[in-house]
Amino acid sequence: MTPPSRSPRRASIKIGLLVYPGCMPAGLFAASDLFRAINRRMGKPVFDPVWIGAESGRVELVDGPVLHLDHALREPCDAYLLPGFWAESAADLDRMLDRQARLLAWLRQLPKQTALWTYCMGVALVAAAGRIDRCEATATWWLERPLRERFAAIRWDFRQAVVEDRSIVTAAGANGYWALLNWLLMRRIPAEVLRDVERAMLVPRSDTGHPAFRPVELMVQADPQLQRLVAHVRNVPAAGLNLGIAADYLAVSARTLSRRIERHAQVSAGKWLRLVKLAQVADALVASTASMKTICGEAGFADEASLMRTFKRVTGMTTSQYRQQYGRPLEHAGTGER
Known part of the structure; x- marks a missing residue:
């Protein structure tokens, strides 16, 4: 399994929406809709979202739905959005990490400069792959203790809703994708464009206060x-x-x-x-x-x-x-x- 090569420079940003067995994909659908709306408002392709499966072709999501995807992990992208999964205990966390050997191996081989955006328990996958060792990160607070114990090399800050360190952005909460997208788009898109898109789509304002x-x-x-x-x-x-x-x-x-x-x-x-x-x-x-x-x-x-x-x-x-x-x-x- 080889990591993707760097994409040639394009006007748009190619973003891989990563789907893996048992994931909670709501944030990926929200991001896809938001990117499409921004492209329409800007009148040009700013974002190019691509759905990518951690398993070939067919991926079963949490609670039964199945997605059939045309792109696999080898698809090169400028950035990857990794959703979370439902975990209420340390045992749940361990079981999911054990299921994701293929995804973890791929994450480990990505070039260090690859942009990874993740939230909720998706952060645990990035941590298990060693991608945020010696970096600052946040994640869902109710599993703070097992995350600290398992990934002691990470500088955890569970007070923060969003943390950016180098090329990796992490966010807390099952709906942390809103805070994550807010954080990313505020740095890339004109304020008036985001205002219009928020009003048209009724996008919730993320609570990322001090x-x-x-x-x-x-x-x-x-x-x-x-x-x-x-x-x-x-x-x-x-x-x-x-x-x-x-x-x-x-x-x-x-x-x-x-x-x-x-x-x-x-x-x-x-x-x-x-x-x-x-x-x-x-x-x-x-x-x-x-x-x-x-x-x-x-x-x-x-x-x-x-x-x-x-x-x-x-x-x-x-x-x-x-x-x-x-x-x-x-x-x-x-x-x-x-």
Whole structure:
């Protein structure tokens, strides 16, 4: 089995959509549709997706569907998109890796500069092939422990939704393909083209916000009362927010609430409350082109300059930099950055 030779330079990027037994192919179909829409909007072939089977001809997917593919692994491409598979335990992970000997052998022989894009448990396949040793990577968080144990040479960062290191991009989550595609396309396609394609296709915006705000994301609040509190705090002006007000809302003592937050979020209660309000600012930066003066007022901060200093201290980024990296507005008018 020989690795593909490098493709001659073309105007379009040839992307291999890799299908293997037991994979979850939703991301491949989504990517194929998205590439087609971008080509149509651009009026020229920017992406050339090719369906490639890890087995010759016929590939059985998860839960029974079968795809018949014309292209095999030897098909040369500029980049390859590798989907994930369903795994709920370390045993599931081992069983799938044992089934993919042919695919793993092919991945090992690829030239080092080959672009590999993968998400969810597809990252485990790339890891098993040794493609991301000594690289940074992310993957689905619920198998963090077995992944760390099996692939200790990888610099794992499970806080990140997407990680790019050299020619390999990894993303977390079973639907991580949206974050992955978002990440890749933002660096290759004009913003106005992506805007039009998103609107036409109702493409979801991937949640790739700054990891500093992870402790206050609704989805990670195991305590239902803290979920309620996040929603409530967003409606309380920042200038009038304190632990006592938050505790009164939940009808508990300030000491009890402080202990609860520290136990579940691993940060102090005061920091957690500030992060809720700063996350509200971050969401506004991503979702609108409103000025910082407007955002500051809507979140209830008394001092715009102080807010911007705090935001930079927490995220390491100015508000303009955050908006540029995580949002996709066409104009950044009136950001109020100094």
